[in-house]
Amino acid sequence: MFGYVLPTVSELKVKEHELYKAYYCGICHSIKKRYGQLPRFLLQYDMAFLAMILEGLINKKNNVENRACIASPFKKKAVICNDNVLEYCADMNVILGYYKLKDNLYDNKNFLYYIPISYIWVKVHKKLKKYKTKLDIIETQLKELRELEEKRSNDLDLLSDKFAEIMKQIFLYPQLDEENKKILQWLGFNLGKWVYIIDAYDDIEDDLKKKQFNPFITDYKDENVKDIKDRNKTRIKNYLFHCLDQVAKSLELLDLKKNINVLKNIIYIGLAEQTEERCNN
Amino acid sequence: MKNPYEVLGLKEDASEQEIKSAYRKLVKKYHPDRYSDNPLSELAEEKLREINEAYDALMGSNKSKNNKEYSNSSNSSYSSNNYNDFYQNVRSNINQGNLDAAEEMLNRKKDNSANWYYFKGVIFVGRGWYERGVSYLQRAVAMEPNNMEFRQTLNRVNQRSSGFSNNSYRYNNAQGDNCMDNMCQVCACLYCTDCLCGCM
Numbered sequence: 232m233f234g235y236v237l238p239t240v241s242e243l244k245v246k247e248h249e250l251y252k253a254y255y256c257g258i259c260h261s262i263k264k265r266y267g268q269l270p271r272f273l274l275q276y277d278m279a280f281l282a283m284i285l286e287g288l289i290n291k292k293n294n295v296e297n298r299a300c301i302a303s304p305f306k307k308k309a310v311i312c313n314d315n316v317l318e319y320c321a322d323m324n325v326i327l328g329y330y331k332l333k334d335n336l337y338d339n340k341n342f343l344y345y346i347p348i349s350y351i352w353v354k355v356h357k358k359l360k361k362y363k364t365k366l367d368i369i370e371t372q373l374k375e376l377r378e379l380e381e382k383r384s385n386d387l388d389l390l391s392d393k394f395a396e397i398m399k400q401i402f403l404y405p406q407l408d409e410e411n412k413k414i415l416q417w418l419g420f421n422l423g424k425w426v427y428i429i430d431a432y433d434d435i436e437d438d439l440k441k442k443q444f445n446p447f448i449t450d451y452k453d454e455n456v457k458d459i460k461d462r463n464k465t466r467i468k469n470y471l472f473h474c475l476d477q478v479a480k481s482l483e484l485l486d487l488k489k490n491i492n493v494l495k496n497i498i499y500i501g502l503a504e505q506t507e508e509r510c511n512n
Numbered sequence: 513m514k515n516p517y518e519v520l521g522l523k524e525d526a527s528e529q530e531i532k533s534a535y536r537k538l539v540k541k542y543h544p545d546r547y548s549d550n551p552l553s554e555l556a557e558e559k560l561r562e563i564n565e566a567y568d569a570l571m572g573s574n575k576s577k578n579n580k581e582y583s584n585s586s587n588s589s590y591s592s593n594n595y596n597d598f599y600q601n602v603r604s605n606i607n608q609g610n611l612d613a614a615e616e617m618l619n620r621k622k623d624n625s626a627n628w629y630y631f632k633g634v635i636f637v638g639r640g641w642y643e644r645g646v647s648y649l650q651r652a653v654a655m656e657p658n659n660m661e662f663r664q665t666l667n668r669v670n671q672r673s674s675g676f677s678n679n680s681y682r683y684n685n686a687q688g689d690n691c692m693d694n695m696c697q698v699c700a701c702l703y704c705t706d707c708l709c710g711c712m
Contacts, residue, residue, distance in 0.1 A: 242686070388641040395640065410555060417551055420640055466643075472673035473642045477550065479676070479685070483541060484555050499686035503676065 232331060232430050236277040236422070238493060239500040247493050249309060253295055254279040254286075257311035260298060261321035266354050268301070273328030273351075277426075282320040283494055284418075285404050286313060287487035288411055315406065322362065323401045325355055330373060337377070338443055365400045372396045380444040383451075387470065390446050391427040398423025411485065418481035425474040425502065432467055432509055435459055468510040475502055516566035528571070535567045545668060549637045551609060599627045611635050626655035630662050637669055645669065 240248055258278050262271050286293070290313065297307040311317065329351050336344035359366065376393035384390060402419025403412060431446050436456045438445035447463050448454060479498050487494070517524050520534045542563065547556035598621065605614035615635050618628060633648030649666040656662060675681055 388636075388643050392641065414552060414555060424640060468677065469646075469670075469673045470642055472676040473669075474640075476672040476676045477640070480547060480550070480556075481552060484552055484559060495686045499682040503682050507677070 232334075232426065233275040233277050233327065235426055235429060235502070235505060236280045236497060237501050237505075238496040239504055242500050243493065243496055247496070250293065250490070251279060251283070251493050253293075253309045253311045254282050256298075256300065256308050257313075257317045258282060258320050258324055260310055260312075261314075261317040262324060265318065265321055265358060266325060266351075270325055270328070270351055270354060271301075273325055275324055275327065277327075278320045278324040280494070280497055281323065281402060282311070282316055283490040284415070284482075284485070284487070285316045285319070285407075286311070287490040287494065288407065288485060289316065289488075291488045293489065316404075319404055322359060325351065326359065326362070326366070326369070327401065329355070330369065334373075365403070368400050369397050383444060385446055385449060387428065387446055387466075390431075391424040391470075394427040395420045395423035398426070414481050414484050418478050421474040421477040421481070425471055425478070425506075428467055428470055428474075429505065429509060432460075432463070464510050468506070471506045471509075472503075475506065478502075514562065514566070516569040519562055519566035520570070531567070531570050535563065538563045548668065549634055549665065551638060554609070599631065602631050606631065606634055606638070611638050626652045626659065626662070629655065630659075630665070634665065642669075 238248075238251060243251070255274070255276060259271055259274050262274060294312050295309050296312050298310045300306075300308040300310075329348070332344055332348050332351070335341070336348065372393045376390065379386070379390055379393070398419040399416045400419075402415045402422075404415065407415065435445055435447055437443070439448060439451070439454070439456060439459070442451050447459050475498065482494060482498060517526065520526075520531065520538065522530060522534050526534070539560065542556050542560045544553065544557060544560070547553045550556075598617070602614045602617050605611075605617065614631065618632055618635070622628060629648045630652035633645050633650075633652060635645075636642075636648060637645030639645075646666070646669060649662065649669060652662045653659070653666050
């Protein structure tokens with residue numbers, strides 16, 4: 232579900248790539264500061280995207296420091312330091328990671344998942360109390376998504392809508408003016424749709440094997456992967472590019488003071504190329 | 513008002529040609545047609561207003577006729593015989609962003625007319641339910657093939673995905689103008705240097 236929102240590194244300038252990595256490291260450090268070492272395994276690239284947008288709206292300069300890194304013991308790494316934005320993104324990262332674990336538990340019925348789930352809950356539930364409204368909405372959407380999955384729904388609009396609403400909450404950073412909040416919500420919503428659909432499409436083979444729910448499978452017994460993918464290629468091409476178009480248009484309305492090139496690379500090249508790959512395969 | 517040079521993305525010593533070129537690009541980018549059927553249409557209109565103001569400030573009284581052309585094109589400018597009060601109300605709810613109210617009106621009165629499918633389609637697209645949205649709009653066009661508004665809306669919505677799947681559209685937007693300008697300057701400089709200096 233995560234790790235799709237990435238730039239095409241070969242099209243980034245070296246300094247832009249370094250900047251992007253510094254944001255990723257910044258969130259990692261923020262997770263460690265707030266929740267300790269172990270929740271860092273939940274770190275995702277997707278939140279670096281959000282951090283770059285929020286920082287781009289709020290501050291003109293990037294505040295970078297060199298810090299020691301657990302993954303790079305001999306060399307210090309450049310890390311973005313801004314407490315408010317990175318703290319928020321770290322919290323959102325942990326929330327998404329936590330729900331992803333719960334989702335895995337539900338799908339695989341592997342009780343070992345209870346170990347990280349309980350550990351994270353103990354570490355984070357106090358600090359996340361301030362996001363109660365967000366968490367309630369996210370839990371409702373997940374519950375409704377699960378119900379649709381149990382019915383083996385093929386309704387792409389309805390299914391992707393649930394995850395889109397979750398991402399809308401994630402992108403709703405409280406310390407923004409109403410205008411920017413509106414833009415980010417629409418951006419997050421469409422990004423959520425894109426992620427859900429592309430993830431579901433990628434999971435077709437796996438889900439067919441394990442007889443697990445997938446919105447593109449209609450006959451869990453007799454169909455083969457190639458037929459399912461051929462049948463749905465044009466459908467997802469239209470949908471995914473439609474979502475990306477709206478993400479791009481939202482980004483263009485934001486008054487970003489910095490980080491623009493990396494963000495544009497992610498949307499116009501990174502995400503678009505990933506879409507092309509699926510559709511022309 | 514914000515610094516007009518900043519709004520148009522120009523340096524303070526930009527020439528008249530550069531101002532006009534930047535203005536045209538921005539107007540195309542934030543054109544209401546690109547942001548119609550979308551919850552951000554008002555914000556795009558505001559941005560366009562800002563751009564027009566900045567252009568006027570820099571060019572003096574040389575107002576562009578674009579100013580008049582791009583006023584709220586999400587309101588259909590031509591009348592059709594089919595429209596009655598009910599659908600006028602649905603339309604005005606949609607234009608004001610009250611999708612819930614418009615949807616409720618349509619749910620209360622399902623008359624299976626082309627208008628009904630059209631406005632349902634527009635609402636779905638505005639909510640981000642693109643499959644349903646396009647399907648309802650297609651139905652409306654099929655029921656009234658001569659209705660230009662229906663056709664234009666469907667085309668605009670389809671344009672969103674077809675435009676984005678175009679490689680050159682994406683690369684132009686990703687890099688913006690800076691990259692191409694730099695490349696032109698580099699090539700031009702190399703060419704001139706080559707002409708002037710025999711050792712190049």
